[in-house]
Amino acid sequence: MEEIDKEKLPRHIAIIMDGNGRWAKKKNLSRISGHIKGVDAVREVVTACRDLGVGVLTLYAFSMENWQRPKEEVEALMELLRDYLLKECEEMVSNNIRLSAIGRLEDLPANVRTTLEEVMKKTGSCNGMILNLALSYGGRSEILHAVREILSDFKKGKIKEEEIDLPFFSRYLWTRGLPDPDLLIRTSGEFRISNFLLYQIAYTELYLTETLWPDFNREELLKALADYQSRERRFGLTSEQINGL
Numbered sequence: 001m002e003e004i005d006k007e008k009l010p011r012h013i014a015i016i017m018d019g020n021g022r023w024a025k026k027k028n029l030s031r032i033s034g035h036i037k038g039v040d041a042v043r044e045v046v047t048a049c050r051d052l053g054v055g056v057l058t059l060y061a062f063s064m065e066n067w068q069r070p071k072e073e074v075e076a077l078m079e080l081l082r083d084y085l086l087k088e089c090e091e092m093v094s095n096n097i098r099l100s101a102i103g104r105l106e107d108l109p110a111n112v113r114t115t116l117e118e119v120m121k122k123t124g125s126c127n128g129m130i131l132n133l134a135l136s137y138g139g140r141s142e143i144l145h146a147v148r149e150i151l152s153d154f155k156k157g158k159i160k161e162e163e164i165d166l167p168f169f170s171r172y173l174w175t176r177g178l179p180d181p182d183l184l185i186r187t188s189g190e191f192r193i194s195n196f197l198l199y200q201i202a203y204t205e206l207y208l209t210e211t212l213w214p215d216f217n218r219e220e221l222l223k224a225l226a227d228y229q230s231r232e233r234r235f236g237l238t239s240e241q242i243n244g245l
């Protein structure tokens, strides 16, 4: 069992949950079976983060590019997502978890969107942890959306050019109000960012593991946290500056 320092936990963990398809293929199962097992991993990791005291967990559940997958797979993922939200709502409320979502939520099927909004409303006053789902999400589109909103507010005379600094820009992103991720985990041995939180991960620590998402569990999360805690985060400074030498 890994030793975790509760005082040095990441405030925000973001995860690219990859490898459901390969997990299924290895077992001669359908890709959908991989996603079903992936949902079990989601449950375990959400509970583990809540138990540990992580403030925000962002899960890359569906990218804008994922709409191009075969129709049956897209439909199955949407159904799994809705099912998860319906089943977990009570659990989220009793564990004081607030649900939020980022992405082009207007792209989601109406029933998924309605369920998502209902769960966000029901968990709206929970303050133990934020579970943030990235749905129909793309990092470049998020940045473009922010630029368009800023331009629109500028034209309306709501903002002045001098106001536009980095904290201001962050408030126009879908992640407004959330701290930037301290730790980004990607499963399944890929070394890519895949259009995830491009603006927010400027100083995020990356943890890449060969483990496929359906096999990712509490123990794997603790390994990632132990690795994270062994690093020195310098944010562009020198080691001496960080340690006050």
Ligand code: FPP
Pocket: 017, 018, 019, 020, 021, 022, 023, 035, 038, 039, 042, 059, 060, 061, 062, 066, 077, 080, 081, 084, 133, 188, 213
């Ligand atoms: C990547 O595996 C995974 C996805 C595109 C979907 C992730 C979705 C879930 C884990 C289930 C639904 C989510 C929630 C929050 C209930 P892949 O299919 O790209 O795997 P492969 O690269 O091995 O083919």
